[in-house]
Amino acid sequence: MSNSLAIETQDLGRIYKLRGSRKETRKELVALEGVNLKVERGELFGLLGPNGAGKTTLIKILTTLLSPTSGWARVAGADVHAEPESVRPRINMVSGGESSGYGLLTVRENLWMFSQFYGVPSKEANERIEALLAMVGMKDRMHTKSSDLSTGLRQKMNIVRGFLTEPDVLFLDEPTLGLDVGAMRDVRRFILDWLKADKERTLLLTTHYMMEADELCDRVAIINKGKVLACDTPTALKQRLQKDALFEIQVSPLNGLTQQMLVDQPEVTKATLTETETGANLSLSLVEEAALARIINLFTQKEIQVMNLRKREPTLEDVFIDLVGRSMAEEEKSGSSE
Amino acid sequence: MQPTISWRSFRMAAWLGWLIESNWTDPFLFAVYSIVKPISGAAILVVMYSIISGGNFDNAMFPYIYLGNAFYIYVGAVMTGVSWAVVDDREHYKTLKYMYIAPIHIPLYLLGRGVARFVTGSIAVFITLAAGILFLNVKINFAEVDWLLFFVTLILGVVMLALLGLLLAGVTLTVARHEGFIGEATAGALYIFSGAIFPLDVLPEWLRPIGYFMPTTYWLELLRRSLIGNVAEIFPTLAGFSNLEILGVLFGLSVLFGAVSIWVFRYCDAIARERGLIDRTTNY
Numbered sequence: 001m002s003n004s005l006a007i008e009t010q011d012l013g014r015i016y017k018l019r020g021s022r023k024e025t026r027k028e029l030v031a032l033e034g035v036n037l038k039v040e041r042g043e044l045f046g047l048l049g050p051n052g053a054g055k056t057t058l059i060k061i062l063t064t065l066l067s068p069t070s071g072w073a074r075v076a077g078a079d080v081h082a083e084p085e086s087v088r089p090r091i092n093m094v095s096g097g098e099s100s101g102y103g104l105l106t107v108r109e110n111l112w113m114f115s116q117f118y119g120v121p122s123k124e125a126n127e128r129i130e131a132l133l134a135m136v137g138m139k140d141r142m143h144t145k146s147s148d149l150s151t152g153l154r155q156k157m158n159i160v161r162g163f164l165t166e167p168d169v170l171f172l173d174e175p176t177l178g179l180d181v182g183a184m185r186d187v188r189r190f191i192l193d194w195l196k197a198d199k200e201r202t203l204l205l206t207t208h209y210m211m212e213a214d215e216l217c218d219r220v221a222i223i224n225k226g227k228v229l230a231c232d233t234p235t236a237l238k239q240r241l242q243k244d245a246l247f248e249i250q251v252s253p254l255n256g257l258t259q260q261m262l263v264d265q266p267e268v269t270k271a272t273l274t275e276t277e278t279g280a281n282l283s284l285s286l287v288e289e290a291a292l293a294r295i296i297n298l299f300t301q302k303e304i305q306v307m308n309l310r311k312r313e314p315t316l317e318d319v320f321i322d323l324v325g326r327s328m329a330e331e332e333k334s335g336s337s338e
Numbered sequence: 339m340q341p342t343i344s345w346r347s348f349r350m351a352a353w354l355g356w357l358i359e360s361n362w363t364d365p366f367l368f369a370v371y372s373i374v375k376p377i378s379g380a381a382i383l384v385v386m387y388s389i390i391s392g393g394n395f396d397n398a399m400f401p402y403i404y405l406g407n408a409f410y411i412y413v414g415a416v417m418t419g420v421s422w423a424v425v426d427d428r429e430h431y432k433t434l435k436y437m438y439i440a441p442i443h444i445p446l447y448l449l450g451r452g453v454a455r456f457v458t459g460s461i462a463v464f465i466t467l468a469a470g471i472l473f474l475n476v477k478i479n480f481a482e483v484d485w486l487l488f489f490v491t492l493i494l495g496v497v498m499l500a501l502l503g504l505l506l507a508g509v510t511l512t513v514a515r516h517e518g519f520i521g522e523a524t525a526g527a528l529y530i531f532s533g534a535i536f537p538l539d540v541l542p543e544w545l546r547p548i549g550y551f552m553p554t555t556y557w558l559e560l561l562r563r564s565l566i567g568n569v570a571e572i573f574p575t576l577a578g579f580s581n582l583e584i585l586g587v588l589f590g591l592s593v594l595f596g597a598v599s600i601w602v603f604r605y606c607d608a609i610a611r612e613r614g615l616i617d618r619t620t621n622y
């Protein structure tokens with residue numbers, strides 16, 4: 001690679017033409033729009049967004065599986081649409097949440113075959129297979145037919161397949177989707193170890209787990225409805241909200257206090273209120289920490305007791321809410337009812 | 339197209355295809371299946387023939403039909419074998435997208451996947467022929483067989499069928515549903531238009547040109563002539579042509595169909611990438 005960019009996109013867009021089942025009612029769906037990204041070599045870059053945000057579409061374009069409808073993208077120094085043959089030897093991709101692979105081949109045979117398609121010498125391939133399977137705790141399953149593996153183990157095998165060819169740029173589409181907590185942790189540790197072993201390796205992963213993006217990624221792009229809304233380190237993204245002070249407060253019954261009354265306070269920028277059996281939970285975002293005193297005052301007037309109060313650091317979830325106006329879960333619900 | 343990439347695509351695909359094709363937990367079952375299936379296919383034909391002809395197996399029509407049917411096994415095996423790999427990888431194993439992003443040559447990968455079907459098809463053809471000669475009075479005078487013509491024709495035909503398979507694979511890539519039928523339907527249609535079990539002259543006049551345009555017509559005719567020359571030549575379809583002339587036509591049509599196949603595959607491949615069909619799976 002001549003320059004230091006592993007991935008670069010310029011005004012990248014993708015429109016799907018949808019065909020009505022009966023009539024030829026052509027509808028268009030904008031899956032990606034004006035995406036500009038620059039990912040440095042050696043970065044672990046995350047795409048965070050709800051269902052239907054366009055994450056998979058972007059990965060498909062970057063891995064030469066899908067043509068963009070506007071703009072361009074370069075991966076490992078070559079244009080994905082014009083020179084896919086130059087891109088392919090240097091990349092690999094794994095989609096989580098699906099069980100792919102030739103069920104009648106053993107784990108070793110499946111992996112060995114893919115390594116051969118990439119021209120890895122057979123002996124070296126076998127060594128890598130053993131080492132990688134050991135890293136994900138599957139070495140004893142090497143000679144198991146992959147159809148006999150559990151879904152989680154099959155996904156791990158698939159993940160090993162991605163790493164096996166030592167790509168310059170590796171794409172992981174929701175790598176931990178559907179895994180149990182232990183396997184999730186294994187996979188995350190494995191990703192970090194693999195990147196640490198060679199500083200030139202670049203990894204782009206998509207996720208809709210906030211924590212995953214926050215803990216793993218060097219930088220995160222938040223994507224919704226095909227658009228990149230923000231792109232920065234998790235810390236920097238959260239710092240945007242730092243001017244706000246976030247509080248979680250547990251109180252006794254509200255005695256007529258409403259969410260609107262809270263929002264109407266000049267120092268409150270955001271308030272959510274959920275009633276519980278014993279009272280209510282409030283989540284407040286205040287212009288400054290000192291404003292808390294006035295809120296407590298309000299409670300006292302209404303004879304509401306504060307049972308628990310906690311200052312909270314902002315998460316990427318807060319960043320998403322700040323950018324989109326609602327939580328990722330709400331965004332997914334509204335998307336599916338459209 | 340780098341030779342090492344092409345070769346490893348083809349070689350590894352053949353290896354994979356063979357493991358899939360020979361995936362019989364019980365080798366005995368595998369043997370029974372590969373013998374019983376072709377023989378029962380031939381048996382149906384023989385029963386039909388004997389009813390129509392009143393049991394006259396000495397008629398020259400009988401070996402004509404029998405050989406045509408036997409070699410037609412290759413059409414189903416090789417042509418559909420190549421195109422079926424697309425359905426298999428995309429729908430069943432969900433690996434097609436991983437093959438696509440690998441540094442391999444996809445057409446050669448698909449052709450490689452057909453090799454195993456060629457091998458099992460060859461076994462089926464051999465068994466069918468042996469059964470015909472041993473039990474059904476299909477007379478082949480081995481002293482008079484034109485072996486050179488036979489093998490040249492066989493190899494040329496198999497390559498032609500594999501390339502036709504590539505054409506179907508391309509169409510399969512772009513079709514949204516029931517893509518599994520494409521291979522079967524094409525093989526079925528070609529059966530009628532290739533003079534496999536009756537001369538083209540039996541067809542209505544306006545349908546015959548289809549048969550004359552199909553390389554499989556000339557291929558089957560030459561195979562028959564190479565094995566039972568004196569008998570096959572009396573059939574009207576291509577009676578006016580010499581072996582060499584037919585070989586020339588077969589070669590020309592194979593090159594033409596091969597070129598069209600490669601072009602169609604490339605075109606469909608581009609469409610599949612444009613529409614995002616390479617990893618599409620139908621939810622049955």
Ligand SMILES: Nc1ncnc2c1ncn2[C@@H]1O[C@H](COP(=O)(O)OP(=O)(O)OP(=O)(O)O)[C@@H](O)[C@H]1O
Binds near residue numbers: 016017030031208613
């Ligand atoms: N082949 C296709 N044809 C038509 N529309 C498609 C196609 N693939 C995706 N879409 C649509 O494009 C939008 C983006 O989909 P995409 O799969 O990229 O989202 P995603 O962020 O990966 O979501 P998820 O978290 O559910 O995987 C969605 O509205 C989806 O329905």
Ligand SMILES: [Mg+2]
Binds near residue numbers: 055056057173
């Ligand atoms: Mg997705």
